Amino acid sequence: MSSHVPADLQYTKSHEWVRCAGQIATVGITDHAQHELTDIVFVELPSPGRALAAGEACAVVESVKTASDIYSPVAGEVVEVNGALAGQPGLVNTQPYGEGWFFRVQLAPAADLGSLLTPEAYRQHIGE
Amino acid sequence: MRLKRTPLFETHARLGARLIEFGGWEMPVLYTGILEEHLAVRRAAGVFDISHMGEIQVIGAGAESFLNQILTNDVRTLSVGQGQYTLLCNPAGGVVDDLYVFRVDDEEYLLIVNASRVGADWDWLQGQLDTTAITEVIRLKDVSSAYGGIAVQGPRVAEFVNDVFSGGALRGALVPRVTDLRKNQIGIFLFNGVSVFVSRTGYTGEDGFEIIASAESIAALWDRVMAVGQAAGTRPAGLGARDTLRTEMGYPLYGQDLSETITPMEAGLGGFVAMDKGEFVGRAVLAAQQGGTMGRRAVAFQVTAKGPPPRPHYAIWSAGPDARALGHVSSGTQSPSLNCGIGMGFVPPSHAAVGTALDIEIRGQRVPAVVVRKPIYRKPV
Incomplete structure (x- = not known):
């Protein structure tokens, strides 16, 4: 089954996506990831104000069968989390790039976006 | 170790199942999604591959006495065509396995055991047979690899399951139709000219049947059930839904809720221990736990x-x-x-x-x- 990989986002090998607007980066998990995880029943998000390093485990997504760590693709401070996921964790399955976003960070001054994957590189990474 | 595959492996591949290891077997964990499959079983019907389960036959004039000495429930209460949930315990009261025993005929019993425990059960039964004082004939036969099985579970199953078989039961509970089986009863029915075991049992808490058939006929049986059950909304269901369904019922899973160091009393399964039936393996410990503290x-x-x-x-x-x-x-x-x-x-x-x-x-x-x-x-x- 072919996964959706939007052209306007950047990606990680651990299946997160990032949308940058100025110094604010929105983070979620990819369509491929939600499909692999199957029905998501709970999402644990980082607290606003928490400083994250790139690659730091900062959220947990739970399907019926397993709990999986989510890693911050970028360094920065959490400024907002998606409160809707508390009541509707299934949004991650149905709208992984939209209403199913996880959190927003204010990018750290030294944040390095260069190591993120392009849509083409991510598509290759998941074998599509 | 190479994982074992059930006779339904090709069927699962065709349906796009996601496969996982379970008890040494490569099994479908889900087809489309655990939640969807779970709710299909609660509201309509689901079909599970249970070919990984083990089947052990115990045959002979001494079969009843033998089983009654090693199982916790009272086998003597079973008339032909009747089955019961029961436990196989070690002398310390720990559970070797939890299983279903069916009395298929006067001197013929069928044990349905956990996939992961077939080897352990077989060794245990052999050891008990070697030391038993019973002199009448007792024959054990592990027929696990000859048989496959499916479980058809859900409130709408009774609407279509009779269409799978032709005619009434040939042996076991001699009922005219599969849906005339009562809970825990078993009968041998004809499917495509082949005799298969059908019991009104399951692991979901819903009405339903478990069908054990030769490995060669199980894929055709699956297809037939899916075809006649289509209008009722029957769907394939994987081990993921099987686990959530049984957990909602509080049914134990061997290896998690039961083990060789957990007794039926500790597990809250005292209702399946017939303390009054006389001596059986593990009885002393279980009786002490029943009357005392744990x-x-x-x-x-x-x-x-x-x-x-x-x-x-x-x-x-x-x-x-x-x-x-x-x-x-x-x-x-x-x-x-x-x-x-x-x-x-x-x-x-x-x-x-x-x-x-x-x-x-x-x-x-x-x-x-x-x-x-x-x-x-x-x-x-």
Whole structure:
């Protein structure tokens, strides 16, 4: 089954996506990831104000069968989390790039976006 | 070790199943999604591959006495065509396996055992046979690899299951139609000219049947059930849904809720131990536990706050101030029917009463839960 990989986002090998607007980066998990995880029943998000390093485990997504760590693709401070996921964790399955976003960070001054994957590189990474 | 494949492996591949290892077998965990498959079984019907389960025949004039000495339930209460849930215990009362025993004929019994325990059960039965004082004929036969099986479960199954078979039962419970079988009964029916075992049993809490047939005919049987059940909304269901369905019922899973060091009394399965039937393996320990005290008891619980689902091995704490560690979760999941965390676990008897507040430790956080009666989920009537 072919996964959706939007052209306007950047990606990680651990299946997160990032949308940058100025110094604010929105983070979620990819369509491929939600499909692999199957029905998501709970999402644990980082607290606003928490400083994250790139690659730091900062959220947990739970399907019926397993709990999986989510890693911050970028360094920065959490400024907002998606409160809707508390009541509707299934949004991650149905709208992984939209209403199913996880959190927003204010990018750290030294944040390095260069190591993120392009849509083409991510598509290759998941074998599509 | 190479994983074993059931005779339905090609069927699962065609249906696009996601496969996992379970008890040494490569099994479908889901086809489209666990929640969807779970709810299909609760509302309509689902079909499970249970070919990995083991089948052991016990035949001969001494079969009944032999089984009654090694199983906890009273085999003598079974008339032909009747089955019962029972446990195989070691002398310390620990559970070697939990299983179903069916009396297929006067001197013929069929044991349906856990996939992961076929080898252990076989060795145990052989050892018991070697030392038994019974002089009448007892023959054991492991026919696990000759048979496959499917479970057809759900409230709408009775609408279509008769269409799978031709004619009434040939042996076992001599009923005219499959739907005339009562709970726990078994009959031998004809499918495509081949005789198959059909019992009114399951692991989901729903009405339904388990069908054991030769490995060669099981794929055709699956296709037939799916075809006649299509109008009722029948769907393939994987081990993921099987686990959430049985957990909602509070049914134990061997290896999590039962083991060689857990007794039926500790597991809350005393109702399947016939203490009055005379001597049987493990009886002394189980009788002492029944009349005295135990260090731990299995409880069913429901999480009372929004939170991550409980999972096996998570710690259970007493609630309130001076919290102390009580035990661990043995089975836990998110209940698709109740939409909250549920599970089973072991705690001291002091904390086992229904209504007792507990805390489940999930990644360093305490999530509140309460001890509930089994089944954890009851269908609205």
